[in-house]
Amino acid sequence: MIEEIRIADLGVIGRAHVELGPGLTVLTGETGAGKTMVLTALNLLLGGKADPATVRTGAPSASVEGRILLREDGAALERAAEAGAALDDDGSLVLVRTLGAPVDGGAGRSRAFLGGRSVPQAVLGELAEHLVTVHGQADQARLRSPAHQREALDAFVGPEHAGVLAGYRQAWAERARVDAELADLVSRAQDRVREAELLRLGLAEVERVDPQPGEDVELAAEAERLAHAEDLRAAASGAHGLLVGDVDAGSPDAVSAVELVDQARRALENAGGHDAALAALGVRAAEAGFLLADVATELSVYIEDLAADPRRLDAVQQRRAELATVTRSYGSDVAEVLAWADFAGRRLLELDGGDGRIEELRAQRAELDTSLDELGARLSVARREGAEQLAAAVTQELAGLAMGGAELRIMVEPADEPGPHGHDRVEMLLVPHAGAPARPLGKGASGGELSRVMLALEVALATAPDSGASRPGTFVFDEVDAGVGGRAAVEVGRRLAVLARDSQVLVVTHLAQVAAFADHHLVVTKSSAGGVDVVTESDVRSVTDEDRVRELARMLSGQEDSDAARTHAAELLAQSVVGR
Structure with missing residues (x-):
């Protein structure tokens, strides 16, 4: 309140x-x-x-x-x-x-x-x-609308009917969603076929080449090494000769770097007994000698393993060319190609499952259609029963509103097409007086008649014994x-x-x-x-008492001090008390 x-x-x-x-x-x-x-x-x-x-x-x-x-x-x-x-x-x-x-x-x-x-x-x-419920001139205009008339009838029928209507509208919205997804899948069926075919061709090509993770990097390094085998051998042999004193790598009396470092070590060790700092340097010279010896050994092994192998180089280059065929189409390197293949495989499963999804949606739509038919039938039955009760209640109220002989009729008929509110078309018809034809509220009712119908409808919704309308x-x-x-x-x-x-x-x-x-x-x-x-x-x-009589007199005649108007106003007040 x-x-x-x-x-x-x-x-x-x-x-x-x-x-x-x-x-x-x-x-x-x-x-x-x-x-x-x-x-x-x-x-x-x-x-x-x-x-x-x-x-x-x-x-x-x-x-x-x-x-x-x-x-x-x-x-x-x-x-x-x-x-x-x-x-x-x-x-x-x-x-x-x-x-x-x-x-x-x-x-x-x-x-x-x-x-x-x-x-x-x-x-x-x-x-x-x-x-609050507000009624004004705009509400009278809305009362002419079949949609507003249907809403009034639905409110009268009650909460159980409202629950059925809510279920129907939810099913209707779900079917609209299913229809939209189904239409999209069907319209894009050819596009999905073309996409799936391209994916299959690409996956077949990748499967044929069978790239391995990091293979392109390893092959590039091997190709570089094989292409420069002689230069690598010369550099490794020269370095090995300098380290071990190989006469083939220099002059006949060449002294190896290992020997020179060993001489330095011995000189430092001999004098190191007189100075700890010099002895420490001798230890480091010994470490350098061991390191040079290890490098010389590894260079020897490298030279033995290094061989110019034109056939292997050709094989490497051919394999790199095969990898290039897939990296040009599906990625900049093997890693990207493998990532594309993983995505393509999953996408292909989705596309191949499109037909299954279409069948699933069609089955879901059939279930929703059945549910809508059942709920729509329940709505129709409840509306037809409620229409009779509401029409009788409003007609009774109209008689009390100085429209004796007037009758409200509520027609519930099948709609041309089912809609989001059910399968029915609701229309209120007014018989303004006995013997007059029934005409739709939206066409035949005057402003005064419409005002009284709206009030009668509101009173019926709020006070009729069988009404389930909330107030x-x-x-x-x-x-x-x-x-x-x-x-x-x-x-x-x-x-x-x-x-x-x-x-x-x-x-x-x-x-x-x-x-x-x-x-x-x-x-x-x-x-x-x-x-x-x-x-x-x-x-x-x-205003109360005499002030109220004066206001009613003003409303009656525009002359609040008129004795006749005030007498009439007092009579109205007395009659209103008796008439309640």
Whole structure:
């Protein structure tokens, strides 16, 4: 239940405090007094779209603050807790919406707060779904839509039906996904065949060449060595001769490097007994001698193993040419070729499994089609049964709204094609009076008739004994009495009062016949400050007793001081009490 709304700098409202209570509350006032801005403020609190143009001229921003009392076990309380909102000690929740004025032609910034925490605007909208139902002229237009009519019927049928509908919509969405994947696989079948063939040819070529890890590097090194065998032999032989004193490597009296180092070692050892530093150098000279001897030995082995082998060189070059055929196509070296072969093998398995995936998807789609047929049939049966009950309930309400002889008929027929909401086409038809033909609400109903049908439908959804429709704690009606007058207006007020027995109902009205049924009557007026219209705290007031009679008289005749109008207003108030 909405307890209060505080508004600042919104449209003609400078400052306003609107206190609301249980039961039926009406909001009245002269045209342009600011009643619409009160509903605009409420719409902002409920997560509606913000229009920076509604910020009062000259003000930097507008703000709306509302206090709502939540049920302890309600879905709204759960959603507020998820958003991290904090409740006041009395269990109420504070909602705040601020809106900046347009700046340099751009839109002002809108911010939302819930229980002291900044939240996205959408969170307020999600919360509002569990708290408030708003009906206005736009809702009457939506009532002409078959989709809106179907939604009303589905709401009436109840929660079990809603669960079936949710299952149907989930299956419908899943089938759409399966169809999209299946269509993609089928359309790309030829592309997959061509890709698979190219992969097979490439893998066959790699398998034929059979490259081994690092083989290209090893062969390059071997080819380099074989191509320069004579130069390598000459260099190794010369170095070996210098180390061991080989006469073939130099002059006949050449002294080997090994011998010279050994002579140096002995000289150092002989004198090392007199100086430890010199003895240490002798040790190092001995190590150098051992190292030179090892190098000489290894050079000897290298020379024996080194041989110019033209046939081996040809074999190496031929193998390198074979490797080049695959590295040119599948990688810059053998490592990349082997990585490509691994990827190609796995990709080929995927492509070869495409036909299997197609069959799997077709089987899955067949299962979903069966499920959709079963769920759709259940929806159709429930809708046909619910249509009879809802039509009877609304027809009964219309009789109480001065439309005696009127009848609402709800047709549930097979749709041309199944859709995301089932296999049915739902259409509401109105027989405005006895003997008149039934015509679709979207074509034959007048504005006044549509207003009463909408109210009758809402009352039926909320109060019919067999209705499973969920009901919010608050209903808001914006000029639901448009196009209505006389006795019909009285009956509209009476039905709103009935609806308000178990819910909070807020109505903006210009009809005294409706306002007379209110439990709380708020009047919005406007004053002038500096030649500019403005609504202040004192301009939103609750009227009772004689003040209320004066306001009803004004609404009846425009002359609140007219004795005749005041007498009529007093009669309306008395009749509203008796008629409840």
